[in-house]
Amino acid sequence: MFSLPGLTRSLTLLCSITQVFGTPIDTRSDITDYFSSVESDLKSLTVQTAPSTIEDAFSKLQSILDGKNLTLVETATQLISAGLSSLTWDGVVSYIDGLESGLASSSNVNSREPSVAVYPSASTGDAPYSFSEDELRSALYIPGNFTYGVSGAPQPILLVGGTGNPGYVTFVGTYIKLLQNEETSFGDPVWLNIPGYELDDLQKNAEFVAYAINYLSNICGNRSIAVMGYSQGNLDSQWAYKYWPSTRAHVTDHVAFSPGYRGTELTQIIKWVPQPPAWLQALYDSDFVLATRANGGDSSYVPTTVIYSLTDEVVQPQFGDGASSPLKDAHGAGVTNVRVQDACPGQVAGSFYTHEGIPYNPLAYALARDAVLNDGTGQLSRLDLTSICGNYLAPTLTLEDFLLTENTAVVAAVLTLLYDGKSTTEPAIADYAK
Template sequence: MYSLRSACLLFPLFLSALAKPAASVSSVETRGFSDLISNLESSLEAVGYLAQGITQDVTLLVSALRDVQDGKIDPVTTLEEALGSLGNVRNASDVGLIGVAIDVVTNGLAPKNILDLVKGLTNEPLNSMNNDNSEEPSSPIFPKKASDDAPYSLSEEELRKTIYIPDEFQYGANGKRPVLLIPGTANAAGTTYYFNYEKLLSESDFADPVWINIPGNTLADIQVTAEYIAYAINYISGISQDTKIGVIAWSQGSIDVQWTLKYWPSTRDSVDDFLVISGEFHGSLSAEPCLVQNPLCTPAIRQQGYDSNLIKTLLAEDGDSAYVPTTSVYSGIDELVAPQVGPNASARLKDVRGVGVTNTQIQLACPGLPAGSLYTHDPMLFNPLVYALFVDALTHEGPADLSRIDLDTVCNQVLAPGLVLTDLLGTEVEVYVYNVIDFMSFGYMGSSEEPPIKDYARISS
């Protein structure tokens, strides 16, 4: 259901065995490649007696990383090679996330300059959750912007400081519409989008990216995550001449935003486009990492299950229909969200409110062509058809219209125009290699129970 589902089965064993958790990789300003390998190696002895298979997987990953460092693995040099290498990466549901990380490295998708490649991870401000946002919105949005908004359990200071506004942000001027980027489970927005939508949108003449870094890397209660998003939507609009903004959400972010739009109705007046990558509005039937109690079976992971109380509550009262113009794009071979094909695909939304919805499975739009080929859950972040549809939505009224897309051109592209091989590799390494290491260090030590539904939602459901 998200890029680190398999890790949640593996890393509780590491964390419980380590006397002192290592510092988070993403919180360290500069870190040598050897240090990262040593971080993995130091975990092996501690957990070796717990799980032979896990120890073996981590040993293989360490060996592969050292082979990269020593020049024993030839990196891919062309987009065509990269696409072929993606096809050699095994399914995470079969081999686990460490197995996928091994495949990424051994198939040349993690070149020798891996540290430079993911410099966004070591750029601490990018993922800052303590930002100084002194600009006041045009009208008050706290404690409520509208009387029927759900109440906040967090303070305005807590909500506002997680919003990251780049220095180049133009506050709705010069025809650049603000676009708020929402991360997925166990990911910080700054690094998730560093090699894709931060670059694509900042270099465009129609969009201006900002993002929100959720405390706890969105592992905690989705209902609380929605509070950060609700505030951020109205805040960014309110400091940008009340411009209606776009919102891009990946993976779990789709649920987070849909919950926000349902229970903070004022946000619907601030959003003109909801753009979804690898969404899971209906949860997932994929094997859950919460079959047994463990420290990393987090609230957010439980809430994403197909039969969770949160999903049932979200979908009630036409919550399976869009609240604002919505463009949802997904892959039929998504290895983490299921089902993701046919009319019951988890990423699909209905349109009972008549606001406009486009649901696009890339394999049906680009059958047998590069843009509709080997893109699974995470590679959708650099898929050319996804970006073409988002551009169309952001530059027209309503959701994207597939008939306006030059499919002869777009379907034969490997990457969204504006991205290069380095961006593909950066996204892959960030998601599959660095996030494994970072997640091991970060962890989640709260309750693994599904949180109760908030009073405001129980009343409506």
């Protein structure tokens, strides 16, 4: 699936590029030369000494990103140079190669058969799948100590990752650790490693979410599950809830970290530069986003707790009526929309949090836990904000976990550049959604 791209296949992902470093970019040769330079810079970097404290790490991260409009490649380069990522270009390639046969594999053997067929359809109202059942099932990674929802066991939780990352890489520094740690666990995690690292068509990615919800609930004795999504994982899930309505009855809660339910205005596309489909669909009010939000898709289908940041460097805008992350509640399923700066004003947990930073934010953890352990959505009124807002990280997370999570931006940059199958046009909306 991956090949080294030609220079004209490079892309800008996160910012307007009318100017870069003060130099106007007006021609194809200008942009070719620019991307050749930044890709070369990324490949040449070596691992730097990491910050020694979490306070220093946060300070360095803010100095890199605050007020800047960096491309994904520029962000990755800055993270490596500041010691905020332990991965370089070659490190990403080796890291992913080492995980693909295990924790980040999309070729897993899940031999438990559902008691009632969930394929080719769990309900007559569901959209058709374009993948085989084996393909859909094998993307689900189930840890060896998973309890399958037996009596007295924690609730099963499905983790759905973000663009350019396997599910494992997305959550290894946050909710895989938090949910597998007896001190901080409130559920039993499994995760999706969607083929193509979620760079393919989001409509196809959503099929894996829809199947996983119905399959996982069934093999857990028809016990309802919770779903926790990061970034694109929330759009995938919302599409699944909308067009595979059978899934809704099997989900007690959806927790959305840094979602872009309206897409992002920071992803400014040069139309003649080929892109992975997922980045084209991430545009603010893209065809995919508009189809998702139409006919009630801008509202929650299951109880949904949304946690996001004003200083998200990927998804913008995050203020006003056009804010990208919040959902409405037209269906009455229940929604809590929380921007961390509003809930913890002037405090550490409400300070500069990036797109990838919300999963390690302590308020996000507290709301997720509250949502899963109680009926309905997470509620600030049930939380001790005085103690929560004074922390940088969720309980038990460390500087090492922070750095693991910052690695996700570098992984996404490298895998995006290596992605084969870029296009200049967004995938067509499926017939079932028209």
